[in-house]
Amino acid sequence: MELIDQGHRQISRRIDLTRVRILGLVSARGPLRPRDIAAELGLTASATSRHLTALERDGRVGVEADPADSRTFLVRVAADGQAEIDATVEAGAAVFAQVVADWPDEDVATARVLIGRLNEAWARRHAASDGAAPPTGPRWQRARRRED
Incomplete structure (x- = not known):
């Protein structure tokens, strides 16, 4: 974080x-x-x-x-x-x-692979979140939709 x-x-x-x-x-x-x-x-x-x-x-x-x-x-x-x-x-x-300037080359390579995997997993999570786009519009409308 x-x-x-x-x-x-x-x-x-x-x-x-x-x-x-x-x-x-x-x-x-x-x-x-x-x-x-x-x-x-x-x-x-x-x-x-x-x-x-x-x-x-x-x-x-x-x-x-x-x-x-x-x-x-x-x-x-x-x-x-x-x-x-x-x-x-x-x-x-x-x-x-x-x-990462003081990291060994193999650690940098590992970090790049893991960051790539993290980005891919994040994208899959977003795509799988019930297929719906995140709520948009004014807050009052979004709150109202949740109540329905």
């Missing part, structure tokens, strides 16, 4: 984690509808819209018409957005390298 807490505190001072999560998702999974981004990341529609507007304004994403649904659009990562993701990953790798 200490590792997560300290990492989050240091990262959140420098970058907007939601922005990075959106960019990472769009980069990894290719053009997505805003509702799919919101569902995947557990965001409200309004929060997703705000972030996408800012990302588009900053040249990090581009939007295009959705050929399957004229009521919405697709979001695609732009070159500047990919550069931001790449820089974030590189910065994280640099910090990891500093933290």
Whole structure:
């Protein structure tokens, strides 16, 4: 918990984690509808819209018409957005390298394997959690749904 807490505190001072999560998702999974981004990341529609507007304004994403649904659009990562993701990953790798600089090579290799397994298990847990997306929307609506 200490590792997560300290990492989050240091990262959140420098970058907007939601922005990075959106960019990472769009980069990894290719053009997505805003509702799919919101569902995947557990965001409200309004929060997703705000972030996408800012990302588009900053040249990090581009939007295009959705050929399957004229009521919405697709979001695609732009070159500047990919550069931001790449820089974030590189910065994280640099910090990891500093933290484990005095570890033997075999310990670093073991840690990388275990972190990979942890990430995979976390993803499977999320996917298996009854198949439903995490609750989104205003708190009052989420509370109301739990009561029903």
